[in-house]
Amino acid sequence: MSRVSIFFYAAAFFAATALADVSYIHAGRVLADPANGRVLTNQTIVVRDGRVAELREGFVDGPGRVIDLRKKFVLPGxxxxxxxxxxxxxxxxxxxxxxxxxxxxxxxxxxxxxxxxxxxxxxxxxxxxxxxxxxxxxxxxxxxxxxxxxxxxxxxxxxxxxxxxxxxxxxxxxxxxxxxxxxxxxxxxxxxxxxxxxxxxxxxxxxxxxxxxxxxxxxxxxxxxxxxxxxxxxxxxxxxxxxxxxxxxxxxxxxxxxxxxxxxxxxxxxxxxxxxxxxxxxxxxxxxxxxxxxxxxxxxxxxxxxxxxxxxxxxxxxxxxxxxxxxxxxxxxxxxxxxxxxxxxxxxxxAREFSLLVQAGLTPLQSIRAATVGAADHLGVSQRVGSLAPGKAADIVAVDGDPLTAIGELERIRFVMKGGVVYVDPRN
Known part of the structure; x- marks a missing residue:
């Protein structure tokens, strides 16, 4: 994709998302809070006005946009x-x-x-x-x-x-x-x-x-x-x-x-x-x-x-x-x-840094923590980002495989949402 098309692609999604301020993300697997390391399955992440509103068990939808990530591994931005x-x-x-x-x-x-x-x-x-x-x-x-x-x-x-x-x-x-x-x-x-x-x-x-x-x-x-x-x-x-x-x-x-x-x-x-x-x-x-x-x-x-x-x-x-x-x-x-x-x-x-951190002895989960909850704490922004919790920014990424067993998956991002706006979508 050219540099110009990247900009207009993102702008188009920004405009589309502004019209639909509620999204229902169907996540097959989701590491919502890297601090505890629990991988939840078959979850719906409800995004409202650019923030995570809630996580629900199962795939549910409502008045708004449905984003299908049922075959993806989802984690915080x-x-x-x-x-x-x-x-x-x-x-x-x-x-x-x-x-x-x-x-x-x-x-x-x-x-x-x-x-x-x-x-x-x-x-x-x-x-x-x-x-x-x-x-x-x-x-x-x-x-x-x-x-x-x-x-x-x-x-x-x-x-x-x-x-x-x-x-x-x-x-x-x-x-x-x-x-x-x-x-x-x-x-x-x-x-x-x-x-x-x-x-x-x-x-x-x-x-x-x-x-x-x-x-x-x-x-x-x-x-x-x-x-x-x-x-x-x-x-x-x-x-x-x-x-x-x-x-x-x-x-x-x-x-x-x-x-x-x-x-x-x-x-x-x-x-x-x-x-x-x-x-x-x-x-x-x-x-x-x-x-x-x-x-x-x-x-x-x-x-x-x-x-x-x-x-x-x-x-x-x-x-x-x-x-x-x-x-x-x-x-x-x-x-x-x-x-x-x-x-x-x-x-x-x-994302090449992840594999190097693993070479330095971190587990894949520890390296992900360093780039989510750890970095958020380090920078003083834990109240806004770092995990997928109600009230935090809807910063969400997804990959095809499981980065907890193959950390290189994070070098191949398939979905990116920042503040409720989609910039990379696997459907395109």
């Missing part, structure tokens, strides 16, 4: 806790930074948002894109202007001057032109930046506590913020009702961010025994992004790949270790939320 919808990494990254506008990024984001929704992900946390682009996309989706997942948006990532979120390896006059308002130095300056970002519309605060793999600079993946800066960021964000998540690879970066009180760690590649104790003491989540690790490893091993020399060296060091970090975290009983870092891996391939 999936949640990806780490995406970047406005771009995909590739060989043109450096040029794109100096040629594309916020409007260009938003248009790209609309395309990737539709792709992500059709893959079954009805809620995402977008952890780093240009402010105007991602906030406009978030709000446009919420209004129903364009199809896409529900977005919890960070906007700009917060970085120290010269850190991972700064601009590197351009002429100084070009760097000044494209540098974002996302940099701080010193505790007071970091407090100011958090306040400014929330004022601009951030739902969550994302910081780069350490260097990253794909930055075109040979500064490694070590700690970048001071303890005082980290503490100021977390205190300010929490005081204004926002969670804080930290990109962190190195042991010292992971542990410093956890000691400062961040709510979650993205990646966590070199976590150690102290990290595990800090995670547990804080009740923090790990978002292991195993798909990103697998992807950068593939890129680094491609002799014709596009990575710069510094990025390739870091990818070869970090990428292969991420699966083992996920394995150690799970074995230690840490809370894990599903997240892919999509934009590294292609948008729409998010």
């Amino acid at each position: 999936l949640i990806d806790s780490h995406v970047h919808l406005c771009h995909e990494n590739g060989p043109h990254d450096r040029m794109n930074r100096v040629t594309l506008t916020a409007a260009d990024w938003a248009i790209q984001g609309a395309r990737f948002a539709a792709t992500t929704l059709r893959a079954g992900f009805t809620t995402v946390a977008n952890l780093g894109d240009e402010n105007d682009a991602i906030f406009a996309l978030r709000d446009g989706i919420e209004r129903g202007d364009v199809p896409g997942p529900r977005i919890i948006a960070a906007g700009h990532v917060l970085s120290p001057h010269g850190g991972d979120g700064d601009v590197h390896d351009y002429r100084p006059d070009v760097e000044v032109t494209i540098r974002r308002e996302n940099l701080c130095s010193g505790a007071d300056d970091c407090r100011r930046l958090v306040r400014n970002q929330i004022q601009r519309g951030a739902d969550i605060i994302k910081i780069v506590a350490t260097g990253s793999v794909l930055a075109d600079v040979a500064q490694g993946v070590g700690l970048q913020f001071t303890d005082a800066e980290l503490q100021a960021i977390v205190e300010t964000a929490h005081g204004m009702g926002r969670r804080v998540t930290a990109h962190a690879h190195s042991t010292e970066g992971v542990n410093a961010a956890l000691r400062a009180g961040v709510d979650s760690i993205e990646h966590g590649t070199f976590l150690d025994a102290e990290s595990i104790e800090l995670f547990k003491a804080n009740g923090a989540y790990l978002v292991p992004t195993l798909l990103a690790g697998a992807t950068v490893t593939e890129w680094a091993n491609d002799p014709n790949g596009f990575l710069s020399a510094p990025a390739r060296a870091k990818a070869l060091d970090v990428g292969p270790k991420m699966l083992d970090a996920g394995r150690r975290a799970h074995a230690a009983g840490l809370k894990i939320a599903f997240g892919t870092d999509a934009s590294v891996a292609r948008h729409g391939t998010n």
